[in-house]
Amino acid sequence: MKFRAEIDVMPVKEILDPQGKAVKLGLTNLGLKEVSNVRIGKHILLELEADSEEAAAAKVEEACKRLLANLVMEDYSYKITQE
């Protein structure tokens, strides 16, 4: 079966995100003063073959833990759908 995983990798809360801060400043300068906080992460799409959704989730977990996210500085979350 073919699955598709949509993964979000975000800097952990306690870490200053200078990129998000710079973008927030840009939005403020644009006139969007309502925006109070911006944090920027990565969105990763994976397509993979697996026997079941659980098996696909196990693979995605491994990919996130071992490479896609650095758990010292980033959190990850994902959604898996069958193609």
Add this chain to the structure above:
Amino acid sequence: MKIGVVIFPGSNCDEDIFYALKDAMKQDVVKLWHKDKDLHGCDFIVLPGGFSYGDYLRSGAIARFSPVMELVVEHAQKGGYVLGICNGFQILTEAGLLPGALLHNKSQKFVCKNAYIRPVSRTAALTAGLNTEQVFKIPVAHGEGRYFASDELLKELHDNDQILFKYCDEKGEWNEAGNFNGSAENIAGICNKQKNVFGMMPHPERAVDRQLGNTDGIAIFKSLFNFTNQMV
């Protein structure tokens, strides 16, 4: 002692460190390729600066899976010496050989300048022969050098005396002014608990030649080799 400088696709300080070690420090040094399946008898491995694998995903994240890195990890776990400079330091944290992580500079800018650092611990080879009152002017060139560690990890680094260098101002004060990238506690370089793996963001290899106007890096390499040559 034989030193191996690992070259990854995207390394760009490999020639600098090779020159510094061979010509300035008169060491026995060879180049290793990231696809090498053995360490060619090297006792000391250096991971140079640069942008291995284009810094894709995170600095150092992909280099860690290079074939040679498996051997470097094994070498380090057996107590072998490893030094990572700049991107090399990032690779070592990604590989789990050094604790913590290196984040985007607080300013969100790539900083290329002479930084000032002062040694902290003298219990590791890299700083054992240095005077902790002396300020070293060492070039830095990085966009992701902000050292990050949790409070528990920082405590551990203190307890085990693992902090090797901290950024300071010209006078040697560990203050905000010297901490250009926003590192936790001004940390510029650390070692592992066993004190055989060292990482630092500044480039001592760019400060070993009088013709280039700065020789502050020589003392750091001297300390390293005085100590490690006795051990090998």
